[in-house]
Amino acid sequence: MKMTTSLRMRIIHRYLGFFLAGIMAMYSISGIIMIFRNTDFLKHQEVSERQLEPNLTGGELSPKLRMAVKVDKKEGDVLYFKDGNYNTKTGMATITKMELPFILDKMEHLHKATTNSPVYWLNIMFGLSLLFFVISSFWMFMPKTTVFKKGLYFSLGGILLTIILLFV
Numbered sequence: 001m002k003m004t005t006s007l008r009m010r011i012i013h014r015y016l017g018f019f020l021a022g023i024m025a026m027y028s029i030s031g032i033i034m035i036f037r038n039t040d041f042l043k044h045q046e047v048s049e050r051q052l053e054p055n056l057t058g059g060e061l062s063p064k065l066r067m068a069v070k071v072d073k074k075e076g077d078v079l080y081f082k083d084g085n086y087n088t089k090t091g092m093a094t095i096t097k098m099e100l101p102f103i104l105d106k107m108e109h110l111h112k113a114t115t116n117s118p119v120y121w122l123n124i125m126f127g128l129s130l131l132f133f134v135i136s137s138f139w140m141f142m143p144k145t146t147v148f149k150k151g152l153y154f155s156l157g158g159i160l161l162t163i164i165l166l167f168v
Helices: 005-019 021-035 058-065 102-111 120-139 146-166
Strands: 044-051 071-075 078-081 084-087 092-099
Touching: 005 021, 005 120, 021 102, 021 120, 058 078, 058 092, 102 120, 120 146
Parallel strands: none
Antiparallel strands: 044 092, 071 078, 078 084, 084 092
8 A cells, every 4th residue: 555645644634643642732721720829710819928138128038039120018117018028127028929829830830931941942843743743634634625615714714714713
């Protein structure tokens, strides 16, 4: 049997799809969760305390806490800011953050990986795999068949929807 381009594409498409099923599910779930990243959906409150030097100013807190600190108000010895407070007399800082559960947080960080992440190459490889799925799907059916022709109409519809969404 002669190995045609169509057959080769179908085989690679099939086994690459099986191989990447887990990571596609992870990216799907984390992508949906990231839509809600500016809300408290699925998040729980994490309170931490850090002992700092006393008598720091609002500007000196940012590098010490590794977060942007804009002092909203001062009551006595306590500076209040968006995610916590700092007692200038004792040096105790209390930080309150809303965090995703451990596994969802890990999934979101993987999804948002940059070149600073040790696994950024995974995002590149996954993106290339998805691009391969797009291209190889056109070899799944013979060009003269009705299914292929209908598939082209659906593809055109998807491309138009994408263009519309880009400008909304």
